[in-house]
Amino acid sequence: MxxxxxxxxxxxxxxxxxxxxxxxxxxxxxxxxxxxxxxxxxxxxxxxxxxxxxxxxxxxxxxxxxxxxxxxxxxxxxxxxxxxxxxAGSPSLLDPRPAPAVRWDLRVGIANLSNFPRQEWLSSYTKVLQNVGREGVDYPPVAGIPELRNELSGYLGRVRSVRTEPAHVMVTAGFAQGLALLCSSFQHLGIHELAIEEPGHNSQRRFILDTGIRPVPVPVDEEGLVVEELARTGVRAVLVTPAHQFPTGVTMSAKRKEELLRWAEEVDGWIIEDDYDGEFWFDRQARPPAVQDGDPERVIYAGTTSKVLVPGLRLGWLAIPPKLFPLMDRVRSRQDQGSDTLTQLAFADLMHGGLLDRHLRRVRSRYRSRSEAMAAAVREHLPDARMSGSAAGLHSYALLPQGTDEAALVQGALRRSVLVRGGQQFRFGGPAGRPALLLGYGSLPLSGISEAVAAIGEAYDELR
CATH class of the missing domain: 1.10.10.10 (Winged helix-like DNA-binding domain superfamily/Winged helix DNA-binding domain)
Known part of the structure; x- marks a missing residue:
């Protein structure tokens, strides 16, 4: 038929x-x-x-x-x-695709519940419930409760060199809401295009498009976003992941940061800095400060609890330039009535008491071990591959030899009960780019990393 x-x-x-x-x-x-x-x-x-x-x-x-x-x-x-x-059709920046039953799932964005600090969270939440007054259960300020905005401004300055005041911090329901608010605000400013990194989040590109903004891909090289190419687009706003570019893992060089900040000043533009996994840095070189530190008047800094705790909390934040904040506050007030107050209070308590720092030290050590195990497994089982970018975050990016049939390798891994994504899935229709694999280890047990990569290695050997 x-x-x-x-x-x-x-x-x-x-x-x-x-x-x-x-x-x-x-x-x-x-x-x-x-x-x-x-x-x-x-x-x-x-x-x-x-x-x-x-x-x-x-x-x-x-x-x-x-x-x-x-x-x-x-x-x-x-x-x-x-x-x-x-x-499954709802827009998601992490884009966890429906998957067949497999033994090893190397996709990025799969929550690791075993790392959630249940006892610490329960302690903070219980304390909040015991002491909350009427102001804690009434409608909150749309930008977030003062307690959390105070904690966030201090924390971001301490760990990421972000220069902001509590009055210019906005609490959001994750980065998705923050990005939607920014896209709406940009349109009020007459900005209808947003440059994005290529390769990058394909689901994020579709999300931006659905807000009415046209995403404009700009290539990334080994120093980060190519600012010279950005300038040629004529856009006035750009979304970047400079600390650990998604998916390549590249860290933006100091020279490229200077070029990016200079571009924003010349075009009277805006930079959205998505620091999606900035808490997890394992590279020998010192973690670079946030781009926002170079120009708080033009850079919007974004972070979330999705990798620090779990995505299900739907808790994120934006450090917004003072001249942009009133517009974003008005846009937000027309769309919703703020985020869950009790969750905000509990997270503020977790930060204030040092429990968040203690939790991060603990899980950072675990993820460092996984990052090192992944690098070792690639060296052993995929010796022709080359790791890209910095050792950071919850994934690695392995560049494969030119001519490798990336799609066939992904399919061969799936037949061996390993779900992994190829680099082509993060491109937007431009040049195919070098074959690659995105190797997520955030939800894998340490003992399973070598076994999963060994299966990919078998699939690779079968193709040669």
Missing amino acids: AWHLAVQVDRDSAVSLTTQLQDAIKGMVEDRVLHPGTRLPSSRQLAQDLGLSRSVVVEAYEQLIAEGYLDAVRGSGTHVTRQLPEG
Whole structure:
């Protein structure tokens, strides 16, 4: 039987045909246009229907299978997975894709509940409940309660050299809400484009697009965002991950920071600094200060508890330049009535009593061990690969030799019960870039890292 699929591609687009096809099918699955169990055309049939090379369709199907959107069974064709969870279509900056059952999940953004300081959190939350007055259960200030804003301004200055005052700190429901507020505020300022790093968060790119802002990819090299290319775009706002670029792990050089700050001054622009995993630095070189330290008048600094504690708390913050804060406060007041007060009070207590610092020292040691174990496993089982960027955060980025079939390697790892993403999944349709693997170790047991990478190594040897 000839199965059909109502999907279109644009040959005049700068986005590759493979990426267009992947995004189109993902969107149809997430929007429940394609329901779980729906059979799709064969790669040969779909290629014929769309007038594409079969290799384009095969690559798109293989990556969607690796991400858990599709299933393929010999003799039964390709289907939408039946395990797609409810809410998989909701926008997420971490973008934890639905996954097939595997032994080792190396995706980034998977919460590690074993590291959550349950006892310390319970202690702080109980103290809050015992002492809270009416002001603690009434509608909070939309920018956050004073206790937490005070703690955050002091903490950020102490550990990240962020220069801000409590009055200019805004508490948000994670970075997602902070980014949405910034995009809304920029549009009030007549800014309708936002430069983003390439490679970077594909789901973040879609999130920005949904706010009405056009994301403009700018390449990243071994020193970070290429500011010369940024200047050519004509945009006035940029989103960067300078301490530990996602996904490459590159740390922005001091020279590039100076260029970025100079660019912002010349175009009267804004820099959003997403310090998504800044608490976890394992490199021998000293952790660089925040870019915001160089110009608090033009840099918005963003952080969250998603990796420090767990994503489910939905707690984040922005250190906002004074001249931008009133506008963002007005925009926020028209959209919601602030964040959960009791959670804010508990986190403020956790910070004030030194429990957060103690927790971070403990988990930083654990993640350092995982980072070192991952580097050792790559050296042993993927000796042709080269680790990129700084030793930091909860993932590593392994560059593979040119010519490596990245999609086939990802599929080969999946057959060995290892779920891992290839670097191409973090590009937006420009040059394919060097083959790579994003190796998340935040939720892996220490003992499983070598075994997982060994399985990837077997898949790699099979391809050679």
